[in-house]
Amino acid sequence: MEDPGKEQVPIKENLIRTVVLCSGGIDSTVGLYWAHRHHEVVAGISFNYGAKHGERELPFAVAHCRKLKIPHQTIELSFIRDLFSSALLLSGNEIPDGRYEAENMRQTVVPFRNGIMLAAAAGYAESVGATHLLIGAHAGDPSGDREIYPDCREDFMSAMNEAVKRGTYAQIEILRPLIAKTKAEIVALGAELGVDFSQTWSCYKGGEIHCGTCSTCIERREAFAIAEVSDPTLCE
Amino acid sequence: MEDPGKEQVPIKENLIRTVVLCSGGIDSTVGLYWAHRHHEVVAGISFNYGAKHGERELPFAVAHCRKLKIPHQTIELSFIRDLFSSALLLSGNEIPDGRYEAENMRQTVVPFRNGIMLAAAAGYAESVGATHLLIGAHAGDPSGDREIYPDCREDFMSAMNEAVKRGTYAQIEILRPLIAKTKAEIVALGAELGVDFSQTWSCYKGGEIHCGTCSTCIERREAFAIAEVSDPTLCE
Numbered sequence: 248m249e250d251p252g253k254e255q256v257p258i259k260e261n262l263i264r265t266v267v268l269c270s271g272g273i274d275s276t277v278g279l280y281w282a283h284r285h286h287e288v289v290a291g292i293s294f295n296y297g298a299k300h301g302e303r304e305l306p307f308a309v310a311h312c313r314k315l316k317i318p319h320q321t322i323e324l325s326f327i328r329d330l331f332s333s334a335l336l337l338s339g340n341e342i343p344d345g346r347y348e349a350e351n352m353r354q355t356v357v358p359f360r361n362g363i364m365l366a367a368a369a370g371y372a373e374s375v376g377a378t379h380l381l382i383g384a385h386a387g388d389p390s391g392d393r394e395i396y397p398d399c400r401e402d403f404m405s406a407m408n409e410a411v412k413r414g415t416y417a418q419i420e421i422l423r424p425l426i427a428k429t430k431a432e433i434v435a436l437g438a439e440l441g442v443d444f445s446q447t448w449s450c451y452k453g454g455e456i457h458c459g460t461c462s463t464c465i466e467r468r469e470a471f472a473i474a475e476v477s478d479p480t481l482c483e
Numbered sequence: 484m485e486d487p488g489k490e491q492v493p494i495k496e497n498l499i500r501t502v503v504l505c506s507g508g509i510d511s512t513v514g515l516y517w518a519h520r521h522h523e524v525v526a527g528i529s530f531n532y533g534a535k536h537g538e539r540e541l542p543f544a545v546a547h548c549r550k551l552k553i554p555h556q557t558i559e560l561s562f563i564r565d566l567f568s569s570a571l572l573l574s575g576n577e578i579p580d581g582r583y584e585a586e587n588m589r590q591t592v593v594p595f596r597n598g599i600m601l602a603a604a605a606g607y608a609e610s611v612g613a614t615h616l617l618i619g620a621h622a623g624d625p626s627g628d629r630e631i632y633p634d635c636r637e638d639f640m641s642a643m644n645e646a647v648k649r650g651t652y653a654q655i656e657i658l659r660p661l662i663a664k665t666k667a668e669i670v671a672l673g674a675e676l677g678v679d680f681s682q683t684w685s686c687y688k689g690g691e692i693h694c695g696t697c698s699t700c701i702e703r704r705e706a707f708a709i710a711e712v713s714d715p716t717l718c719e
Contacts, residue, residue, distance in 0.1 A: 320566060322562040322566070323559075323561060323562055324562075325559060326558040326559055326560075326603065326607075327606065330556060330558070330607055330610060331606060331607065331610040332610050356652075357606070358605070358606040358607075358609035358610050358651065359602060359605045359606035359609060359647070359650050359651055360606065361650065362602040362605060362606070362646060362647065362650045363599075363602040363603055363605075363606050365602075366595060366598040366599040366601075366602035366603075367562065367599055367602075369594070369595045369598060369599075370563065370567060370593070370594040370595035370596065370598070370599050371562075371566055371567065371594075373594035373595060374566060374567040374568050374594050397649065397650050397651055397652055398650035398651075400649060400650075402645075402649045403646060403649040403650040406642055406643075406645035406646035406648075406649050406650075407642075407646040407650070409638075409642035409645070409646075410598060410639060410642035410643040410645075410646050411595070411598065412642075413633065413636060413638045413639040413642050414595050414597065414598045414633050414634035414636075414639040414642075414643070415594065415595055415633055415634075416592075416633055
């Protein structure tokens with residue numbers, strides 16, 4: 248006879264125990280659904296660092312975790328908003344219009360943001376018994392946004408992976424299942440995994456609807472067009 | 484004639500622009516005084532992560548920076564207190580007595596604490612135009628505390644240094660000038676640099692005065708005895 252005191256929860260056997268970094272944008276949302284299919288997702292975590300678009304994005308991260316019955320935590324990084332300078336932040340200058348280009352996009356860099364988020368996620372993962380972190384980093388588009396953000400580059404990511412692995416008992420590893428994919432391929436994968444794209448946010452400006460003219464809006468629209476998926480979100 | 488509008492501040496020429504991680508403990512305080520002699524110290528920064536001894540330690544970090552006329556910032560890492568588990572935290576179990584030993588000290592580990600502090604410090608340093616971070620890591624004592632804390636090990640520190648360097652425009656480097664020194668040698672250096680040790684805190688328990696029985700208290704008392712420096716702090 249079964250012990251009636253034993254909690255009856257479905258257990259996915261022999262699966263990788265993963266914490267997923269979820270922003271509410273397209274990449275990390277598709278990453279979350281991918282992980283939900285292939286891993287035991289211990290938690291989804293989001294970071295509140297005072298981004299202009301944070302209030303638009305974060306509720307979507309929460310909504311997707313709720314839909315998939317994955318615990319969600321928001322990690323407050325208020326020191327970034329208070330002490331760092333970047334056009335991406337509520338405390339910063341205006342977001343520039345136009346495509347990703349070194350000249351206008353460098354002002355949207357939040358210094359070492361990926362390093363800070365991955366470090367906080369690693370400590371959290373160790374605390375909750377996870378062995379892997381999943382981040383929705385991707386191959387970038389031809390305009391070369393990965394060259395603009397030093398903490399998106401390959402040599403940063405491999406060193407950070409090593410630091411997280413060496414600095415934790417569980418030898419936590421950073422996974423980037425989307426790293427070889429273009430944004431369009433990520434949209435196609437998301438459609439296949441049943442992601443409701445109306446519940447995702449991209450625009451850096453953080454208005455009521457997508458502006459359609461900032462670098463991420465341009466990138467988003469092109470990706471949906473190439474993937475031949477219809478984008479259910481409106482833009483100005 | 485001098486331009487009367489020009490600000491008259493003493494400038495240290497050709498010096499390394501450094502942000503120093505200051506906890507208010509012995510190692511980082513000696514590191515701060517060392518940096519003040521050899522570098523242009525852009526800021527001292529402390530982290531509030533809900534450590535039991537935080538309220539004792541942090542005011543000393545502030546006091547030393549004020550004495551040396553160095554700007555000071557406290558970075559709030561409240562998510563560590565709220566979400567992580569460790570006996571070192573206000574939210575955790577009791578601090579164990581006795582020397583550093585794997586068995587009882589593992590419960591005082593705050594998961595990936597050094598990784599999180601260094602990542603936040605790197606982003607801050609990039610924001611304020613510094614090129615180096617200084618952390619008071621040292622050689623450890625014979626009881627091998629560096630083996631207990633994975634984020635104190637050499638292979639973690641070298642990977643983290645690489646991650647910070649690759650992930651920032653300024654290619655920020657992590658400096659550890661005390662890394663080859665024992666705690667006793669650090670006390671001797673501090674005495675030479677004029678550090679007022681009455682303004683430092685070591686005890687993990689965070690009572691009114693040092694307990695004298697926890698691992699850091701034992702280590703502190705031995706270090707002063709070996710260095711033949713008198714410790715001006717009281718203990719129970």
